[in-house]
Amino acid sequence: MRHEIRFSGYGGQGIILSAVILGRAAALYDNKYAVQTQVYGPEARGGASMGQVVIDDEPILYPEVARPDIYVIMSQQGFEKYGARAGEDAVMLIDADLVRSRPGCRCYEIPATSEAKGALGREIVANIVMIGALVTATGVVSREAIERAVLDSVPKGTEELNLKALKRGFELGERA
Amino acid sequence: MRHEIRFSGYGGQGIILSAVILGRAAALYDNKYAVQTQVYGPEARGGASMGQVVIDDEPILYPEVARPDIYVIMSQQGFEKYGARAGEDAVMLIDADLVRSRPGCRCYEIPATSEAKGALGREIVANIVMIGALVTATGVVSREAIERAVLDSVPKGTEELNLKALKRGFELGERA
Amino acid sequence: MIAPDWFRGDRLPHIYCTGCGNGTIINCTLAAVEEMGWKRDETVFVSGIGCSSRAPGYILTDSLHTTHGRALAFATGVKMARPEFNVVVFTGDGDLAAIGGNHFIHACRRNVDMTVVCMNNHIYGMTGGQGSPTTPPGAISSTTPYGASEPAFDLAELAVAAGANYVARWTSYHVKELTKAITVGMQTPGLAFIEARTQCPTNYGRHNKLRTVPAMIEHLRSHAILVAKRDRLVAEGEPIPEGAFTVGELVRRNQPAMGVRR
Amino acid sequence: MIAPDWFRGDRLPHIYCTGCGNGTIINCTLAAVEEMGWKRDETVFVSGIGCSSRAPGYILTDSLHTTHGRALAFATGVKMARPEFNVVVFTGDGDLAAIGGNHFIHACRRNVDMTVVCMNNHIYGMTGGQGSPTTPPGAISSTTPYGASEPAFDLAELAVAAGANYVARWTSYHVKELTKAITVGMQTPGLAFIEARTQCPTNYGRHNKLRTVPAMIEHLRSHAILVAKRDRLVAEGEPIPEGAFTVGELVRRNQPAMGVRR
Amino acid sequence: MSRTEFMQGNAACAEGALAAGCRFFGGYPITPSTEIAETMARRLPKAGGVFISMEDEIASIAAVIGAAWTGARAMTATSGPGFSLMMENIGYAAMTETPCVIVNIQRGGPSTGQPTRAAQGDMLQCRFGSHGDYSTIAITPNSVQEMFDLTVKAFDLADRFRVPTFLMSDEIVGHMRERVTIPDAVDIQRPRPLAEGSLPFAAGEDKIPGFAPFGSGRAVHVTGLTHDERGYPDTTDPEAHDKLVRRLVAKVESARRDIADYEIVNPGAETVFVTYGPPSRTVEQVMRDHPDDSIGHLRLRIVWPFPEFALKEFPNAKVFLMPELNMGQVVREVQRHVDQPVVSIPKIGGELHTPAELVRVLEAHR
Amino acid sequence: MSRTEFMQGNAACAEGALAAGCRFFGGYPITPSTEIAETMARRLPKAGGVFISMEDEIASIAAVIGAAWTGARAMTATSGPGFSLMMENIGYAAMTETPCVIVNIQRGGPSTGQPTRAAQGDMLQCRFGSHGDYSTIAITPNSVQEMFDLTVKAFDLADRFRVPTFLMSDEIVGHMRERVTIPDAVDIQRPRPLAEGSLPFAAGEDKIPGFAPFGSGRAVHVTGLTHDERGYPDTTDPEAHDKLVRRLVAKVESARRDIADYEIVNPGAETVFVTYGPPSRTVEQVMRDHPDDSIGHLRLRIVWPFPEFALKEFPNAKVFLMPELNMGQVVREVQRHVDQPVVSIPKIGGELHTPAELVRVLEAHR
């Protein structure tokens, strides 16, 4: 099954890292294939940043994302630029506090940033919360895989915090 | 009739200028066609300089000199590099004082440099003496044409000297 | 107030990051242009490639956004062909002093009558923060992960040695002084080189313990010492404070110049 | 006597014109190399394109005759990859300061541990005598038929501003001083830049009232003033003689350098 | 009226530029092109123009483009190594639709190669040497007279199509002296001015925008980034890029017939020489020495855009023979367009094919 | 043993270089190649190598060539504008037979164009972009794994043939992340050493001289001028030039079969896609989605020297379809070599052809 997952938000939220972690989880720990891509350039600076992952059980030939089936949106601008045209059969996870609009497709509101700021105490892990929610809400990769990928990718000393954020995300995703 | 004339000597003798003057005479004043070429580059510096002219009644298509039929040689090195392989049916004018060797073809010895130094008082016009001799010895261009070409080409104030040198050349060439 | 009609309003906001000093330096330059009373139709902005070099694209005059490092060579063509134009070059430390170093010294040597404003942020900003020829030794960048090991240029000193008639240095903090320096540079026949040190919060500050825009501005403010003060310290045998750089006018002279309005 | 085995004997006589000073400067450089006791197998000569840049082709070591202006960039690669090599660059004023100006200032900035000998004849010799960035204003060349109108570089000053650890200037007349300066340059870690002013009788002298080789040498001799003397004149407020240029050591310092033998 | 001179090809090129109204020359000397710069240095100041000796070839073409944007006709001249250095800014000129003329007096390459010997080794470089897709115009004179005439033409084409235009000559033609007739004045066609209300990079049917040089009061923004019709950068939209670059290519390629300049001899021939530049003279010599209707000659005065339709003007052709002073460059283009065998006759080292050499090839191929 | 990573193409390229023993990197940043330099800056010092940030791309390749002559495996990486600037010294490397690797992560051109979007617009430039005639090797990976594997291969080919070798990748492959397997060690083939008594530029049957890097005590003179077998300039003798340049071209071109690296699917097919780089993945996708023996695929991993014989491996081919991320570049080479119609499927702007687009073309052409 081919999945195309798109992440968007603003610079500094760790959007690209989220995409890399997801791709890593699939490719290294879930025995799947993954291609991760992203948007570069000055346009990606002030405005919305965007990263994508294709995940498949078969080798991925055509590597571009044509029509994402899963969206993770963490800013209003990100929604407008990269989420607004989501297909009806897509699924979108939205950071409820940062995105005012809602898409036409199925949509899970995840309070990732407020959770991160609040219960977890560090806004910076909001993206990890989102990833957790994504995993349980869509099952696109396994929990174990994403855990290992998160641990690979975060700075030394922050492992525990990130795992906590991830688990919190799992819960939010399950409930969604 | 296609003529291919080659001049050689050392730098400072005005070898290239001789070729240009001859070409000019043919192309502008004798109603013929002429292509002048020369050797460039560091190799042309210390050693022998060389200039060539093709003269024809018809437009000159192939512009390179394949086998000169007329040579004007003003130094020993010039002879060795550019004159020694002259064909048997060629004609060579040689500055007798500066070239020790003699070719296998018909050869006119012209004491151009000693004439220039001596009777004319300026070594620098030796090449003009040679040109004069060339014209009367071979008839490749007319006297009038070469006169006008010389006048076009020499520095202001030296016209008389050069004309004198040319005339002296005519005489030497006639006698040769 | 800088008249809004100097800007291509439809292009704003520009692409610069939040807190990037380039926008400030554009302001100062346009204030100087207004001070000079230059007409829009006779003023040409030229630049190379880099964040800084995007500046002409926001100014409503004829503008030539060229290839990386070559702004001064293009500008030389513009100015020599039409000396009646006012030519202003925007450039960055990479554009001017890395790939463009040769055109820099030659424009100074020829002393072509134009104004060169270099937004020196000590980094290649546009490509994401690699070390440039002005990155201070020890500084962290994506190509100097263990701290920069190459000595850095003093751009203003180089301009002096190469022959520019007017050379000054200020920072994006010193908006009034910078405006004044650019104005005097524009008034001086020959090449005026104004180095404007500025903050790149995105690619320089973050990695070098200057995490906020105010921290970067404060760093610029506190490490700038006036040329006169430096000279005094030197004369008195006092040490120059660690990490300090001179600001002010480094040279104003009247050597032969090219392309001066006929 | 310079040991004949430093020369590629089968390549001599070289292509230089009669009386060209380049051959003299090769002698002085090789004398310095002998003084240093460098081994042939560990010494690499690098050059760009020009008459001067043909020099390595006559020296019996590994030698890299590169593209016009780029010698210093190639040499940087050689030296950084193998710091144990002794790297000497021969260059001309055109090769170094026209097309090669950027590599010049960057090599000085990096202070790469090598020796750069510039044969400055104030002209592009190889291409037949066009004006170069060191052609003195007013001088006649084939591209300045009405007299050069551009200001000229002072190459040694530029090297100082750009950061070289050792900078000196002499001429092809001053064979002993030049040899000594090159030797000291070789001994100094970091980049040593030695400008050797020299005669191009073919393309410079002829057009500038220096019709003979001795006249050119005499011109070099008589217009050279020692740095110390210049400083004294300046200090005393005395005028510097018309057309004079300084000779001697301009700088010898010990700033951080790259590629120093480990 | 006109005057007749015995002149070097390079000098004739400079005279052609002056006659065409060229008033800016930025250059850097290189054998065998230097005489062009030297002539311009002597003549331009007296013609009210600017000669400037730039620090290198990159700066030379940059200054030329800068000058061109002030509305001046502007030119530079170089040879292989300098031409290679110009590649980046040639792409910039193509992208910004800057009318300017670049002369390449070709010499033996690769690299420093043979500085004083002729070659035609840069013919594919002038077509493909800068990164990305673009199209320009390349002209190949074979005589001193053409050095004059075709330089004039180069300026007209550059202005008309707003492309950097190449005069691809070589050491033979650049250094030879021949008779040349120089008219007192030549017709000049400057670019169509930018219409009131038009955008500076918007083009009509001919795909060529009007030109508003600096100082016209139009506040034109010129950039080498992918841009919209206003000239503003738009670097991420695939359509913006597609639209711009396709137009840049099409404005030249679709005008191929219009730009084409060639001569055809013996269209009924079975064996057809295809030439450009000085090898055409050897072929002409062979055809004069051995008159024969079965031998044809297509001689290109403009190589790029390639006039493939001209090949069709030899309906009976059985074989095409292509002598070039390189290892076989433009012959590749011929091979793409015809089904007949195409024989490359490469020659490198600096000398023209001799008539005898071509006669031998001729005999082998019919 | 080996390790598996999820890695960016550019990083994989750097890892490939390190694995191949590259110990010198001289570069200048440019999107979208910069991550290669950044990875080398981090990794080389720890591997005992030298990373140096040069003042521009001209200096970068110059330093690389200088380092290569000390015997180090050396590399630089760039994109279009920087590649254009390297053209002169690429010719020098070819002329002096310097083994080195040049990576071009292609982006949209011409000029500054689209810095962050993919293209294959420099494929003819890497073949013809420097002045004069020469031949080199150009490799075109289509995945992150190939960025690793083919970088290793590039170094081997560069050493074996003593040519500058190009890794012609693009923004898509350079920036994408995929799984990559990195072996603990790779086999390395260094140049054959110069035999005792041999001249440094004299070659035997394979046309490739032995290599005596600086410090070998052989006093090698390296020059970009036309030179004899000793390496000494000989710039006016046509034969010296002919001999040298023909050998330089022939050592690569005559080894075409040896160098070739391509994949063939369905040799019996009538409709044949020819691809290189990432468009090959779209074709593979189409062929997986629509299995059909009448559709064939020739996928080149090495484009230059062009393996024209590979086209002959489709004896039933009726039409060749060539999708490229440019206006049609390598397709010109295909057109030279086959009699069948060859359809160029150009796409510019930064995106791959979609499978649907290729399916449409397929339907139109059979």
Added chain:
Amino acid sequence: MKLVIDESRCKGCNLCVLVCPYGIFREGTELNSRGIVAPVLDRPERCTNCRLQALYGRMLCGVCHMICPDQAISWVEEKPFEPHRVEVEF
């Protein structure tokens, strides 16, 4: 005269807050529609340019306008803040 921050341009760098000698700006707290937190005019009545530009006929102070990298600060003609409402507290 009235100082306005153009919220379609401001990127929220707070340099104006830093440099204004009269402290008229305060860092904002709310994300605006562009996702940016623009500063707020805390004590605009202290702005010397607002008050005195009309009187002197030229720009006064204006450092916020000059340093604003985003060309977001300008003055519009409007009912001036009443001078008598100013409390000068240096």
Added chain:
Amino acid sequence: MKLVIDESRCKGCNLCVLVCPYGIFREGTELNSRGIVAPVLDRPERCTNCRLQALYGRMLCGVCHMICPDQAISWVEEKPFEPHRVEVEF
């Protein structure tokens, strides 16, 4: 020691004539087989290097050797000029 001019290298610039402090060279007058007029050794016995190199075990003076652009001047071991034949005339 004996100073020799290698006529296969000398190009006749006469710089040796100019710089020799002992005046041992004189400009030549005859074209040699390479077409060059090489200087002649006028008073070779004055050459300090010829005389004293062996004694001091190192190069003395040698400015002609250093300035000769054509690497044409060298010393060969040979019967030295007899010291007693030297007339020093400073």
